[in-house]
Amino acid sequence: MSSTFTKLRTRGPRALLSAAQSFFWGPRDVGNVLMLHNGRSGSTLLGDMMDQNQDVFWDGETLEKKLHRIEGRRKCGFSELYGAFNLTDGVDEIIHRMNRRAAGRVFGTELQDYHVEIMKTDTEIYLNRLKDVGFDHFIFLERNYI
Numbered sequence: 001m002s003s004t005f006t007k008l009r010t011r012g013p014r015a016l017l018s019a020a021q022s023f024f025w026g027p028r029d030v031g032n033v034l035m036l037h038n039g040r041s042g043s044t045l046l047g048d049m050m051d052q053n054q055d056v057f058w059d060g061e062t063l064e065k066k067l068h069r070i071e072g073r074r075k076c077g078f079s080e081l082y083g084a085f086n087l088t089d090g091v092d093e094i095i096h097r098m099n100r101r102a103a104g105r106v107f108g109t110e111l112q113d114y115h116v117e118i119m120k121t122d123t124e125i126y127l128n129r130l131k132d133v134g135f136d137h138f139i140f141l142e143r144n145y146i
Contacts, residue, residue, distance in 0.1 A: 032098065033108040033137040034130055036123075041141035043110055050108055057101050058108040063115045066093050087121040091129045098133075107134075 033050070037043045044060075051058035070084045071077075085093075098107040116123050127138070 031106050031137070032102075032130075032133075032135045033106060033139065034127070034135050035108065035110045035139040035141065036113075037110065037141035038113045038143055041144050043141055046139070046141070047108065047110060054105075056106045056108055057103065059097050059101060060110055061112065061115075062094055062097050062109040063090055063111065063118075066090075067115075067118065082118050083120055085119060087119050087126060087129065090115070090119045090121075090126070091133065094130065095133055 033056075035043055035047065047058045047060055050056050066085065067078070067081055070081060074080070074084075094109060097109070101107070111126075113123075116126055119126070127135075
């Protein structure tokens with residue numbers, strides 16, 4: 001059994017469908033969504049609701065996934081990851097996930113305030129780079145104190 005098939009099979013039918021659709025349709029040029037928040041704001045609930053729509057692929061905190069992969073490889077603490085990747089690496093990771101997973105659907109991702117700090121960049125610069133790759137919907141959530 002090929003390793004690609006094994007990966008797809010273990011990730012479930014939705015991952016298999018996403019991979020097949022991506023092969024045929026490719027990524028969207030516009031209509032992608034970025035949710036910005038600082039944690040404990042209801043982002044997980046909202047993201048889960050967005051992911052229920054078959055026209056949306058919600059990737060959650062894409063850069064957080066990248067950070068955990070780096071953390072595992074380096075066997076270091078999370079605080080040592082500042083500067084682990086730069087703005088270009090962060091945008092490339094989003095593009096990579098969007099190309100492989102969105103399959104012509106709206107791609108959604110989340111960004112926490114410290115992700116920008118880890119890339120050692122400015123939020124405005126990051127948002128402008130994402131606009132260039134098709135992000136044109138932005139959701140801003142504030143901390144939920146309930």
